[in-house]
Amino acid sequence: xxxxxVENCIKCKYMDCVExxxxxxxxxxxxxxxxxxxxxxxxxxxxxxxxxxxxxPDTEPNLDSWLKINADYAKSWPNITTxxxxxxxxxxxxxxxxxxxxxxxxxxxxxx
Ligand code: SF4
Ligand code: F3S
Numbered sequence: 001x002x003x004x005x006v007e008n009c010i011k012c013k014y015m016d017c018v019e020x021x022x023x024x025x026x027x028x029x030x031x032x033x034x035x036x037x038x039x040x041x042x043x044x045x046x047x048x049x050x051x052x053x054x055x056x057p058d059t060e061p062n063l064d065s066w067l068k069i070n071a072d073y074a075k076s077w078p079n080i081t082t083x084x085x086x087x088x089x090x091x092x093x094x095x096x097x098x099x100x101x102x103x104x105x106x107x108x109x110x111x112x
Contacts, residue, residue: 002037002058003047006066009033009054010103011093015083017046017055027077028109036074037067052094078111 005017009032017033018026025039026046035046037058047055058067093099 001042002040002067002070003035003042003044004037004056004058004063004066004070005032005034006054006056006063007100008052008095009050010099011087011096012052012054012090014051014086014090015080016049016051018080019083020045020049021081024079024081025074026080027074028080028111029073029077030105030107030109031103033080033109034070034073034077037071039074073106077108080109080111082112084110 005026011031013032015033018024022043022045023039023041025036026033027036035055042057044057047057056063056066093103
């Protein structure tokens with residue numbers, strides 16, 4: 001089991017999650033973060049920290065595509081363990097539908 005970052009992280013990217021992870025298993029893309037499924041120890045402390053409710057346990061249904069995105073991009077995006085300045089317009093994107101199609105970016109973020 002692992003926890004998974006899902007669509008509502010895109011363009012919100014609040015980064016509260018990285019501050020609480022005991023094993024530093026978040027990785028940063030241009031517009032969102034992902035969790036490395038082989039490093040996550042399923043402690044669950046990040047889930048309630050996300051203001052966008054964008055972190056789910058993989059026991060929830062219909063998360064297969066997001067689990068794959070987390071696993072794939074955790075291999076190439078840089079590790080992030082400290083919160084940076086979140087996007088100034090993040091709140092405008094909170095809860096918007098269709099963010100994956102409109103805004104997902106495979107580009108890496110800056111990392112720590
Ligand atoms: Fe890190 Fe725990 Fe969240 Fe996994 S569930 S990403 S180990 S804080
Ligand atoms: Fe994304 Fe939530 Fe973390 S919006 S960056 S998963 S705090």
